[in-house]
Amino acid sequence: MSAHVTTRIHGGPGAVRADLDRFGAVADALNGAATALRQAGAQWTMLPSRLAHRTQRAPFCPKLNGTGTSTPDMHTHVSLDYGMTTARSRIHADDTTELATLLGTMADRIIRAYSLYSTAEGIAARLMNEGLQIAAECAPGPTALAFGALTLGNTVAGSVREGGFNPMYAVTGSWWAQEGLLAGLGSRLFTGGGPASVLAGIVSTDEVNDAAANISAVSAPLNDALFGDAIDVRRIHPEKGIGGTSCIADALVNVHDMRLNDVEYGSIAIQRYRRDDGTTAWMVTVPGTDGHLDSPFSWQTNVELMSSDRRQRQAADSARMVDEAMRMAGIGPDEPVAIVGHSQGGIVAAVMASDFADRYDIRHIVTAGSPVANHPIAEGTWVTSIEMNDELVSNLDGARNPATPAWLTVRGHSEPVGSTAGTPVEDTDDRKFLTHDMNYMKAAWKDAKALGSPAVAAHEEHFRQTINGTLVETSYYRGRLER
Amino acid sequence: MTSVFVPPMASSDTPWARATAGVSPSACPCRYVLDDSRAEMTALATSTIRMLRRAADALGQASALEWDGEAGARFHTDVRAALSLAGAAESRATTTLTTIDGPGAVT
Numbered sequence: 001m002s003a004h005v006t007t008r009i010h011g012g013p014g015a016v017r018a019d020l021d022r023f024g025a026v027a028d029a030l031n032g033a034a035t036a037l038r039q040a041g042a043q044w045t046m047l048p049s050r051l052a053h054r055t056q057r058a059p060f061c062p063k064l065n066g067t068g069t070s071t072p073d074m075h076t077h078v079s080l081d082y083g084m085t086t087a088r089s090r091i092h093a094d095d096t097t098e099l100a101t102l103l104g105t106m107a108d109r110i111i112r113a114y115s116l117y118s119t120a121e122g123i124a125a126r127l128m129n130e131g132l133q134i135a136a137e138c139a140p141g142p143t144a145l146a147f148g149a150l151t152l153g154n155t156v157a158g159s160v161r162e163g164g165f166n167p168m169y170a171v172t173g174s175w176w177a178q179e180g181l182l183a184g185l186g187s188r189l190f191t192g193g194g195p196a197s198v199l200a201g202i203v204s205t206d207e208v209n210d211a212a213a214n215i216s217a218v219s220a221p222l223n224d225a226l227f228g229d230a231i232d233v234r235r236i237h238p239e240k241g242i243g244g245t246s247c248i249a250d251a252l253v254n255v256h257d258m259r260l261n262d263v264e265y266g267s268i269a270i271q272r273y274r275r276d277d278g279t280t281a282w283m284v285t286v287p288g289t290d291g292h293l294d295s296p297f298s299w300q301t302n303v304e305l306m307s308s309d310r311r312q313r314q315a316a317d318s319a320r321m322v323d324e325a326m327r328m329a330g331i332g333p334d335e336p337v338a339i340v341g342h343s344q345g346g347i348v349a350a351v352m353a354s355d356f357a358d359r360y361d362i363r364h365i366v367t368a369g370s371p372v373a374n375h376p377i378a379e380g381t382w383v384t385s386i387e388m389n390d391e392l393v394s395n396l397d398g399a400r401n402p403a404t405p406a407w408l409t410v411r412g413h414s415e416p417v418g419s420t421a422g423t424p425v426e427d428t429d430d431r432k433f434l435t436h437d438m439n440y441m442k443a444a445w446k447d448a449k450a451l452g453s454p455a456v457a458a459h460e461e462h463f464r465q466t467i468n469g470t471l472v473e474t475s476y477y478r479g480r481l482e483r
Numbered sequence: 484m485t486s487v488f489v490p491p492m493a494s495s496d497t498p499w500a501r502a503t504a505g506v507s508p509s510a511c512p513c514r515y516v517l518d519d520s521r522a523e524m525t526a527l528a529t530s531t532i533r534m535l536r537r538a539a540d541a542l543g544q545a546s547a548l549e550w551d552g553e554a555g556a557r558f559h560t561d562v563r564a565a566l567s568l569a570g571a572a573e574s575r576a577t578t579t580l581t582t583i584d585g586p587g588a589v590t
Contacts, residue, residue, distance in 0.1 A: 022548065023548060025544070026541065026544045026545045026548055029540070029541035029544055029545075030541045030542075030545060032537075032541070033534065033537050033538035033540075033541045034538075036534045036537065036538075037534050037535075037538060040527070040530065040531050040534050043527055044527065044531070047523070047524065047527060050523065051520050051523070051524070054516050054519060054520050054523075055516055057512050057515065057516050058511055058512045058513040058515075058516050060511070061511045061512070061513040061516075063513060063590070064513050064516065077511055077513050078513050078514055078517045078589055078590075079513060079516075079517065079589070079590050080516075080517055080520050080521070080588055080589065080590075081587070081588050081589065081590050084582065084587075084588060085520075085524060085583075085588075088524075088579045088582070088583075091575055091579075092527075092528070092531060092572070092575065092576060092579065095568070095571075095572035095575060095576075096531060096534070096535075096572065098568065099535075099538060099565060099568050099569055099572060102561065102564070102565045102568065103538060103541070103542075103565060105561075106545065106558065106561055106562070106565070109554070109558060110558075113550075113554060450553070450554055451554055452550060452551070452552045452553065452554020452555050452558075453554075457552070
């Protein structure tokens, strides 16, 4: 059986207030009716045993106890037809439970499609994160112990459920604590965790990025010395590449296909589109970390990309490589650009939209599993972020993404193993996988689309309008670090 | 003290049957057991019908929502299915209500 995801939508252009009120009232009414019916179902289920219990008030009645059938006055004793009452009870328990489930599902669909509790969920998440951050700063030892116990407990519980050891639960089971604890760790490492730092941490959300800036000050020069600072970017012609892009789902397929089709590591794709009015639009596809030491998309580059210092982000190997490839492709400063990226590719997209906005007209970026909450993305760029709740990587920013009309986050929740709620994930089975995988991102987007959310539809339309043309050419560029 | 439900026994030739054979109908509380049980089932069926009507009202509001696209079409299909289910469930609860008050419920 496949893994399944359900999604919540945060941000994006909302429906008008009156519509939201109407949808909210219906969701409340459906939920209220579902709760009442669920209780009725439970009562019908228990009724046969309650009726049986009542018969104890007449312990010597020959009829109630099915004895004395030959007694002369048998006809004057009375009993309910318990066979009938049990059968009717079962019918009503089934009816009410089935209807309650259906009503609850419908209410949930309205709530998710119209993001009815998104603000409250955002506030709750922020409070949770800040609370954990304070705990991590004030009492790092006990907090670390508690987190260790949590991950161990989750691993044991998950492995027992699956019937075999699966360390993945250490990551996925502690998802709700990851953002807050990482923010606390970041703050503790570089500010010392004093009262001033704790107070500052309550109002800010970029502690991880500040920590990344401090680490980069040491790691970036070291990285340059070991693997080289120059980047050789050249055009390549892979045997099998990617298809055209007309919607966000296509963009996600393509960023995945860069890997599935074995396009060389350290490569990106740039597609040129001719619009009806003769102008040109561009689609840039950026895969994630590939782990090769001579690749601009190495592990260590992530730290620079996450820095709160603009110069460090701009100097990150992968950002420079994408900039160079975009320049080589001939992307003009006024030509609309959309960028999609998975993991590190998504952070690069956010860096391009934050720090290269004076060179390119980046209208829309799509990030999949990328920690980009604190990147100062230029006004005018729309961001569609797809994340999984328990993937860890998108939690590395220590904060939730801003929820604004231009920034929509589709947050996938991986359903427990065995559940069939939501959308199935391709190439998964009944074991828990790392949900950072692109298959989960694609399933989350598919689930969000199926909800019929106006916010998702608006982002999809904006993405289409950014490209809105005929594919002319797909070029591939490969980067290699050199001394 | 924990009370234990004694399951009915079919045979009359048991110690239990011989012990209870002479219970006078006027002294037997079986009539009260019957009345109380009927009352409980009637109350539950009545409240279920009330809940089903409340659900039908909520579904009526849901059917008036304007929700475009495939998701909206699917939602409205579900609304119709749920309304049909609620109607059938109410009909069955009404049957139970009639049956439990009728002579057929008593043996």
